[in-house]
Amino acid sequence: MKKLFLLLALCLFAQHMNAQLFSKERLANLETFDNRFLTWGYFLGFNQYDFKFEYANQNTDLDTDIEVESQLGFNVGLIGDMRINRYMNLRLEPGIYFTQRNLIFPGFEEELDYFREVKSTYIHVPLLLKVSTKRLNNIKPFVVVGMSRSINLGSNEKNPEDNNEGQFRMTRGTNYFELGFGIDLYLFYFKFTPSIRGVFATSDELVRDDDPNSPWTSNIDQMSTRGIFLNFTFQ
Template identity: 50%
Template structure:
C-alpha cells in the first residue's frame, strides 16, 4: 500500500515536471502586451506568505525477524489531509538562484493499522491515530529558468527541521494507555517544483513539495516487548504538500 502511494507521488511529480517543460517550450510563441512586475526579481530581499495542503506517511524499518520468523504483514498507514501556513523570506543570489527561509505551521494526521500481532487484547488496539503539529523551518535553494513574459518555472531543494508540538515524547504514558510517542524534533530533506506567475500586484506561485525525514522519530514504549513498538526499529516521516505562495 505504501509502495503504491510512493509511486503515485513520484508519478505526480513527473507529470507536473513534464507539463512545465511543455509549457516552457510553447510559451515563447505567446506575445504578452504587458509585463507585470518587471523589476520584481531584481530586489535583493523580498517577503511573502504561503498556504497549502499536506499529507504525511511513515516509512517503517522493522526488527530483523519481522517477516521471515514472525510472518507479519506491514503496518498500514492511512494518511489524512492536513493544512500548512507560513511566511517567506527570499534572498536573491543571482538571476537564477534564490535562498529562501520559509517558517511555517504544518498540521497532519495519520492512522496506523497494525496486522494481527500477539499481544493485542481487543480490535481497537490495532489502531493508533497520530496527530502532528510541526513548526517547520526549511532553508531552500530555489533554481529558476529565464523568465518568459509573466511565467517562470522553478525547482527547489533544501533541508529543514521540525519541532513537533504534539509528539508526546516526554509523556510517561505510552501505547498501553493509547499514546503513541514520537520525537520532538526531526530533520528532513526537501524537493519540489513549481511555477511563478507574475500578476499585476503580486507574484503567485503554486508548487508541489516532497518532505523526507532522515532521522528516526520513534520513541519506544516502556515495555520492550510492546506489540506497538517492539516490532519496529525506526520510523521516518514522508510528506507531500501542495503550496501556494503570494509574494
Template identity: 55%
Template structure:
C-alpha cells in the same frame, strides 16, 4: 478533502501557465520584482504525511506490520528570499503544518487504530535554481534542509500505547526537493510549488513493553510528506 485536490490544483496551475506562454500575452508584469536583493511573501497550501518504516524482523513476501492512513492537511507560513544571482536564490520559509495520519498494527485482531494529529513548526532553508524568465513565466527547482518541531508529539507523556497514547519525538530533521513555477501577475507574483519532505532521524518513542505490537518490531520510523504550496509575493 481527497488526495485528488493536489492533482486538480496542479493541473489548474499548468493550464494557467500555458495561457501565459501561448495565449498571446504581450505585457510583462512585475518587471523589476526579481531585481530586489530581499523580497518577502507568504504561502498557503496543503500537505499529506506518511510514515516510512524499517523493521527489525521482516520477510519480503509478508505484509507489513503497520498500516498508515494518510489524509490532507494544511500549511501556512512566511517567505524570506535573498537573491544570490539571476538564477539562484536562498529562501527561508518558516511555517506551521497541520496533519492527521491513521496508524494501525496488523499483528492483532483487536482494534489497534490510532489517530495521530500533528502540528509542526516547520523551518526550511532552501536553494532555488530558476530558468530564465519567459514572458510572465519562470520554472524552477528547489531543494534544501529543514527542521520541524512537533508540538503534538507526546514525547514526554509517561503513558504509551497500552494506555492509548502514541508517542513521537518532538524534533525532526529533513531534506526537501521539489519544483515550481513563478507566474508574474499584474499585482503580484504567484508561485505554486510541489515539494517532497523526507525525515532523516527516527521519530518513534517506543512503548515500555519490548514486545509491543505497535513499536516492538520497528527499527526506525520516519515521516515522508508532500507539500503543495501557493506563494504570494
C-alpha cells in the same frame, strides 16, 4: 481530495503557460521584481504526511506490516527570499502544518489495541535553495532543494504513558531533506507561485514503549516521516 487539488492546480498551470508562451501579446508584469535583494510573502497550502517503517525482523507477509492511513492536512506560513544572483535565491519558509495519520497495528483484535490516531501540529522551518530558469514572459519555472527542522507539538515524547495505555509517542524534533519544483507566475499586482515539494525525514522518530518486548514497537527498527506539500505563495 488531494488528487482533485493537484488536477486543478495543473489545469491552472497549463492554461497560464499556454497564454504566456503562445499569445502574440506579451506584456511583462512586475519587470523589476526579481532585482530586489530581499522579498517577503506568505503561503497557504495542503499536506499529506506518511510514515516509512523499517523492521528489525523483515517479513514478506504484508499482513504483518503496520498500515498507515494518511489524511489531507493544511499549512500556512511566511516567506523570506534573498537574491543571490539572476538564477538562484535563498529562501526561509517557516510555517505551521496540521496533519493526521492513523496507524493500524497487525495482530490485535480490539480497536483499542490495533488503532492509533496520530495528530500532529508541526512548526516547520526549511532553508531552501531555489534555482530558476530564465524568465519566459510572465512565468519562471524553478526547482528547490534544502534541509529543514520541525518541532512536533503533539509528539507525546515526554508522556509517561505508552501504547499499553493507548498513547503513541514520537520524538519532538525532526530533521528533513526537501526537494520540489514550481512556477513563478508574474501577475499584475503580485507574484503567485504554486509549488509541490517532497519532504523526507533523516532520523528515527519513534519513541519506543517501556516494555522491550512491546507488540507495538519492539519490531520497529526505524520510523521516519515522508510527506508531500502543495503550496500557493503570494509575494
